[in-house]
Amino acid sequence: MATxxxxxxxxxxxxxxxxxxxxxxxxxxxxxxxxxxxxxxxxGLPEYADTVVGAIGDRTDLIVAAQSFGGFTAPLLCDRVSVELLVLVAPMIPAPGEAPADYWTHTKFSEQVRVRYDDTIALFYQDVPPELAAEALNRARTQSEARMGEPSPLETWPNVATRVLIGRDDHLFPADFLHRITQERLGITPDEIDGGHTPALSRPHELVDRLEAYAAEQGLLGGP
Incomplete structure (x- = not known):
């Protein structure tokens, strides 16, 4: 069993x-x-990390999976709790000290050749069953921008095994964009999964297969 x-x-x-x-x-x-x-x-990001640390409690040997902007919070956990593996899914990948508001300029996102989608469903949930997409929109909250200009407390990328999984048809972060950012910032090649930006809703079983496979590669699942 893993956590x-x-x-x-x-x-x-x-x-x-x-x-x-x-x-x-x-x-x-x-x-x-x-x-x-x-x-x-x-x-801000410190309080995001505080929230996750509080939810973890005294658990150890953790596998952390973070989606999209969750990539700014995930590496902050590694100095505070026992993380064995980071899996970033369709992620933003922060540089040390980078403010979230600066991510778009620093990564040259506006120069990325991509189709523009004005519809939220088309941008985030194009391959999610309609009833789940509607529920996701109903549960969504307004993202505060009040502290997005603050530098991340991340000083260096943690010395923790890290994998990146991207959607081949992600309408927000195209695959070629994430390939470039992953190589530039982490020096690794991302893996790909079919579909868009929200595979936890569109392909949950396949995503769990990937998470288990990454954990098994690190010897984190135990077994006979």
Missing amino acids: FVLIHGAGDVGWYWHLVAAELRARGHEAIAPDLPCDDDSA
Whole structure:
């Protein structure tokens, strides 16, 4: 059995991971998916990390999976709790000391050749079943921008095994963009999964297969 800590993206809730969490539990693992204080103007990245650390408690040997903007919170956990593996899914990958508001300029996102989608469903949930996409929109929260200009407290990328998984048809972060950023910032090649930006809703079983495979590569699942 392994303990998976699941971190949602901007303006979202832990419910985003509910299908993945259920599948992980069905396979004998523990899954923790806290709600970050993303709609609280007084909360910044340190408070996001505090929230996750509080949800973890005294658990150890953790596998942390973070989606999208959750990539800014995930590496901050490694100096505070026992993390064995980071898995970044369709992620933002912060540089040390980078403010979230500066990410777009620093990564030259505006220069990326991509189709523009004005519809939220088309941008984030194009391959999610309609009823789940509607529920996701209903549960979404407004992402506070109040502290997005503050530098991340991340001083260096943690010395923790890190994998990056990207969607081949991600409408927000195209695959070629994430290939470039992953190579530039982590020096590794990302893996790919079919679909878009929110595979925890569109492909939960396949995503769990990937998470288990990454954990097994690190010897974290035990076994006979």
